[in-house]
Structures are given as structure tokens and as C-alpha cells.
Amino acid sequence: MYSGGNAARAMRRMLSLLFVVFVAASLAGAPEAGAAQKAPRYVFLFIGDGMSYPQFQAASDYLGAVRQSGTDDKILRGGESLSFMKFPVAGSAVTYDSTSFCPDSASTATSISTGHKTYSGVINMDEGKTRAYEAISEKVHRQKGFKVGVITTVNLNHATPAAFYAHQPSRRQYYEIGEEMLKSGFEYFAGGGLLKPAGQDGKQPSLYDLADDYGYKLVRTQAGAEKVSAGDGKVILVAEHLADEQSMAYENDRADTVWSLADYVRKGIEVLDNETGFFMMVEGGKIDWACHANDAGSTINDTLALADAVDVAIAFADKHPDETLILVTGDHETGGLTIGFAGTDYDTYLANLKNQKISYARFDSEYVSRYRAQQTSFEDVLKDVERLFGLKASGSKDDTLVLTDWEMNRLRAAYDRTMRGADKTKSQEEYLLYGTYEPLSVTITHLLNNKSGINFASYAHTGLPVAVFARGAGQELFGGFYDNTAIYTKMASLLNVK
Numbered sequence: 001m002y003s004g005g006n007a008a009r010a011m012r013r014m015l016s017l018l019f020v021v022f023v024a025a026s027l028a029g030a031p032e033a034g035a036a037q038k039a040p041r042y043v044f045l046f047i048g049d050g051m052s053y054p055q056f057q058a059a060s061d062y063l064g065a066v067r068q069s070g071t072d073d074k075i076l077r078g079g080e081s082l083s084f085m086k087f088p089v090a091g092s093a094v095t096y097d098s099t100s101f102c103p104d105s106a107s108t109a110t111s112i113s114t115g116h117k118t119y120s121g122v123i124n125m126d127e128g129k130t131r132a133y134e135a136i137s138e139k140v141h142r143q144k145g146f147k148v149g150v151i152t153t154v155n156l157n158h159a160t161p162a163a164f165y166a167h168q169p170s171r172r173q174y175y176e177i178g179e180e181m182l183k184s185g186f187e188y189f190a191g192g193g194l195l196k197p198a199g200q201d202g203k204q205p206s207l208y209d210l211a212d213d214y215g216y217k218l219v220r221t222q223a224g225a226e227k228v229s230a231g232d233g234k235v236i237l238v239a240e241h242l243a244d245e246q247s248m249a250y251e252n253d254r255a256d257t258v259w260s261l262a263d264y265v266r267k268g269i270e271v272l273d274n275e276t277g278f279f280m281m282v283e284g285g286k287i288d289w290a291c292h293a294n295d296a297g298s299t300i301n302d303t304l305a306l307a308d309a310v311d312v313a314i315a316f317a318d319k320h321p322d323e324t325l326i327l328v329t330g331d332h333e334t335g336g337l338t339i340g341f342a343g344t345d346y347d348t349y350l351a352n353l354k355n356q357k358i359s360y361a362r363f364d365s366e367y368v369s370r371y372r373a374q375q376t377s378f379e380d381v382l383k384d385v386e387r388l389f390g391l392k393a394s395g396s397k398d399d400t401l402v403l404t405d406w407e408m409n410r411l412r413a414a415y416d417r418t419m420r421g422a423d424k425t426k427s428q429e430e431y432l433l434y435g436t437y438e439p440l441s442v443t444i445t446h447l448l449n450n451k452s453g454i455n456f457a458s459y460a461h462t463g464l465p466v467a468v469f470a471r472g473a474g475q476e477l478f479g480g481f482y483d484n485t486a487i488y489t490k491m492a493s494l495l496n497v498k
Contacts, residue, residue: 039496040325040473041277043140044313046084047112048306049105049160050288050334052464056082058296058339058350058454059303065350082307083314084328087469089476093484094465095332098127101463105288106171108331108484109163113137115488123159123177124167132167136488139497140279141186147278149188149268153248153261153302154285155195156238157181160331164281175199178207182214188271188280189216190225190237190264193246211236222259230271237264243361250286250359251301262308269316277323282309290359291335293437294456296449297356299337317472325473325494329487330466336457341450348453349400355390356448360441363388368418368438378415381440385411389448400451407447414443435459 048055060079068077097107097117104120111117114124114133124133140146152161157177162168166180174196181189197207211218217232219225222240241258243249254260265282272278284306290298310328317324339348358366367384370376385391391411395402403411417430418440426434434442436459449455468487470478474494478487 037474037477037494038322039494041323042316042320042325043277043279043491043495044310044317044324044326045112045279045281045491046284046306046310046313046326046328047109047160047281048284048287048303048328048330049154050291050332050461051284051303051306051330052333052462052466054333054337054339054464055287055291055299055303055330056085056307056467058337059300059307060085061339061348062300062350062353063304065348066354069351069354082304082310084307084310084326084469084471087326087328087471087475089470089479091468091470091478092465092481093329093468093487094482095484096463102461103332103463104171104461105159105331106163109160111484112329112331112487113163115485115492117485121171122169123162123171125169129169135164136491136495136497137164137186137279137281138184139492140277140495141184143497144495145276147188147272147274147276148184148186149190149272149278149280150186151189151261151264151268151280152191152283152285153305154283154289155192155246156189156236157194158192158285160283160285161189161191161281175204175207179210182207182210182216185214185234187234188237188268189235190268191239191283192248192285193238193242195246225259225264225267228267228271230273232271235271237267239264244289244365247286247289250290250298250361251305252298252356253359253362260308261305262312265309265312269312280313282306282313284309288334289361291333291337291456292435292459293360293445294335294435294442294449294459295360295445296337296452296454296456297353297445298359298361299335300353314471321472323473325475326471327478327487327491328467328469331484333462333464333466335459336462338455338457339453341453341455343450344453350452350454352390352401352448352452353454355401356445357388360437360445363441363444364438368440371440372419372421375419378412381415385444389444391444391447391451403447411440411443411447414439 064079095103095108097103099120106123107118107120110124113135116133119127137148141148150161150164157174159171162177165184166177178194194207198204215234217235220238225237228235239248287302313326382393390401392402468478477490
């Protein structure tokens with residue numbers, strides 16, 4: 001017979017042995033670090049430019065608030081997760097570059113596409129601007145025979161798409177970047193128009209005219225895009241209905257009959273699908289532009305448009321579950337967006353944002369220019385503000401969209417500044433109030449943001465880490481907290497490229 005002490009020690013030894021056996025069994029079933037993973041045949045890399053945790057969480061919370069608005073339910077039921085927020089693996093990546101903890105799109109896209117840090121403004125080159133780095137898209141195209149597609153809602157030779165085919169000391173060398181696009185041989189490009197297509201001085205041969213010389217079918221109408229198929233070979237689709245700075249329209253300005261980002265992804269799959277494999281980079285570029293302008297309504301709508309595009313990839317992956325990898329991430333955060341505002345304390349009223357019917361950019365081009373030309377009265381401007389943004393000059397005290405006297409004074413001051421024109425340099429105070437944007441437009445979005453419980457800290461980028469969501473072949477590699485260069489190294493190891 002064991003004594004009580006001996007029995008207890010024996011029980012502890014038995015439990016310890018059982019624990020060791022359990023851990024060993026668990027480790028046997030888990031993938032080892034560096035263990036061989038099945039290489040995906042189809043890779044989708046979605047980049048929400050300027051999209052970090054605040055952007056997709058704001059979109060999720062907004063959907064939940066709209067769902068609950070108009071009901072008698074007093075208990076908050078939370079947001080509605082976007083499809084990629086439900087991916088089985090989620091990681092985080094820090095975004096600093098060789099210049100700053102608040103990096104730009106050129107350097108951060110370079111980190112994602114090549115695994116190297118560089119200076120802000122540099123595309124796929126080292127800090128000395130002498131050594132070029134080969135992008136993951138170029139490697140799979142050259143080494144594995146994958147077809148490659150690059151899609152964006154902004155200009156095709158803008159920084160983020162450029163980082164997947166170009167190598168330039170400056171992101172502003174648009175013509176040289178466009179030439180590299182044509183020389184890449186990639187099979188599918190789609191998005192906004194090219195910047196400086198005839199060079200900085202407008203005297204170079206048009207990149208559009210040169211497309212045919214490099215074997216590309218250039219399509220600039222939606223009707224033409226609808227007819228494009230894999231049989232057309234290499235194609236460049238430029239959206240027919242372009243908006244500010246030759247980009248695709250903001251989602252909240254897009255007509256239902258006009259193709260969305262999701263439509264261009266769907267067409268890209270049709271063009272690229274083959275037995276060898278493909279790599280597709282998709283950028284939601286105007287998330288960043290909206291955040292720069294502190295336009296929360298447009299930010300949320302373009303984030304939702306990116307999620308719709310991800311849904312197209314998910315539908316494809318459902319047919320090829322063991323061969324497809326989908327990654328969703330951001331290059332950096334823009335605007336210092338936060339859910340919460342001093343003026344609303346612990347409350348939010350995110351459903352207020354559904355009253356915004358138009359982006360700041362379209363309001364500038366279709367309304368503000370007319371106000372200035374016709375010297376429209378402040379009273380008449382207020383009518384448009386209520387109709388397009390929901391902000392009201394008067395109403396019930398319980399109506400969270402009614403402007404207070406202080407807010408009305410802010411709006412009036414911005415109206416006066418706008419009506420004076422943009423020929424005068426802004427003071428430091430004016431820059432803090434308006435940034436580089438039209439005072440009236442940005443003040444309207446600031447007021448609506450704040451009345452909804454949303455606030456921005458900057459008109460530039462911030463140093464927040466970004467999320468990395470993964471689903472499919474090799475998804476296990478993308479969990480944890482790491483540098484953004486590791487997004488490249490993880491993809492490269494999975495795809496077995498040198």
C-alpha cells in the first residue's frame with residue numbers, strides 16, 4: 001500500500017506523463033516551422049491602400065449600425081464582419097520603411113512585393129537607387145510560367161500597382177513606369193487611366209499608342225471589356241467612366257450600370273485562368289484617397305467594394321480549395337482614423353453616414369465649382385448639404401444630424417474660405433482645419449464624421465500596423481506579428497521561387 005504522500009506523487013507523475021504524450025501528439029499533427037507546404041496554384045493578393053484595422057472595423061461597425069437603425073432594439077448587436085475578417089488565419093505586419101515610421105505606398109508596396117525596405121517614394125530599388133529588386137509577380141511569371149494580373153481602382157502606373165512590375169527611383173516617373181508596364185508581358189491589367197501617358201512634357205509617344213507594339217489589346221470601353229476573353233491574349237482594360245485624377249469613381253459615386261472592382265476581378269479570372277497557375281494583385285486604391293481627405297463615408301464604401309472583390313476570389317477558391325491562396329492586407333494606414341470622438345463621448349452614431357450620397361471629390365467638381373462661379377448663397381448651399389450629407393440647420397434636439405451653433409459657425413467660415421478661392425496660401429491654422437482640400441467639402445465630411453462618432457488625426461499616413469488575413473493553401477504561414485517584408489518571404493517560400 002502507498003502512503004498518502006506516495007499516492008499523490010504517483011498521481012502527479014502519471015498526469016505529467018499524460019501531458020507529455022498529449023503535447024507530443026499535438027505537435028505531430030501540427031505543421032513544423034519551415035515544413036514543406038503545398039504550393040498554391042492560384043494566388044490572390046488584395047491590398048487595401050491605406051487600410052488598417054480602423055478602416056475595415058469601421059466598415060463592419062457601420063453595417064451593424066445600419067442593420068439596427070430604425071428598429072426598437074436597444075441592445076447593441078455588433079458589426080457585420082466582412083468576408084475576409086472571417087478568414088481562418090489573421091496576422092499583423094508593421095509597415096515602417098527606410099525613411100519613416102509613417103511610410104508611403106511606394107516603399108511599403110516594395111516591401112510586400114520584394115521583401116526589401118527602401119526609401120519612401122522609391123519603387124523596387126534600394127536606398128542608393130542603383131539596385132533593382134525583382135517582384136514576386138515577376139518571379140512567378142518568369143520562373144513558374146504563371147499568368148499575372150494587376151488591378152487597381154486608381155491609375156495603373158500609380159505606386160502600389162507599379163511595385164508589382166516596375167523599378168524606378170521615383171514613383172513620379174509615371175512615363176517610365178508605364179513603359180515597364182508594357183514591357184512586363186503580364187497578361188492582364190485593369191483599372192484607372194495612366195498618368196502622364198505622353199511623358200512629363202507631353203511630347204513622348206503615347207503609352208496608349210505603344211500598347212499594340214508590345215502585343216497588348218487596349219480596351220477603353222465597358223462594352224469592349226465585357227467581350228474580352230482569354231483568347232484575346234494580353235489585355236489592358238482602362239475603365240470607361242473615369243473620375244478624379246483619371247481614377248475609377250468612388251464606390252458611393254459609381255452608377256449601378258458601371259463596373260465595380262469586383263467586376264474587373266471577375267474578368268481577370270476569366271482571362272488568367274489556366275492549368276499552370278496565376279498571380280493576381282488587386283488594389284483598393286481609393287480607400288487611401290478618401291482617408292487622406294478625411295471622408296469616412298467614402299472610406300467605408302470603398303472598403304466594402306474591396307470586400308466585394310474578395311468575395312469573387314472566394315467563389316473561385318471554393319472551386320479550387322486546395323490550390324488557391326487568398327491574402328488580404330494593407331500597405332499602411334492613412335488618416336489616423338478612429339472609431340470614437342470627443343464630442344460623442346462613449347457613443348457612436350455610425351448609421352448617420354448612410355446619409356452621405358456623394359464623395360468629397362464629386363461634391364468638389366459638381367457643386368463647389370458651381371458655387372464659386374455663381375456666388376451661391378450660404379443658405380442655398382445648406383440645402384445641398386442636407387440633401388447630400390444629411391446635416392441640418394434646424395430640427396429636433398434629439399436629431400444627431402442637426403448642426404449646433406458652433407458647428408454652423410465652422411461651416412460658415414469654411415464656406416467663406418472656399419468662396420474666396422484657392423489662390424491664397426493656407427495658414428498653419430487653416431491647414432490643420434482643411435489640409436490641402438477644399439475648405440467647404442472637408443468641413444462637411446469632418447462634421448458628419450464627428451456626428452457619427454468617427455474622427456481623423458491626419459491628412460497623411462500613420463505608423464499603425466496592418467492586418468494580414470489568409471485563406472487557403474499555405475494559410476498557416478501568415479499568422480503572428482511580423483514585418484511587412486515577411487509577406488513577400490512567406491509567399492516566395494510557398495511558391496518555391498528563388
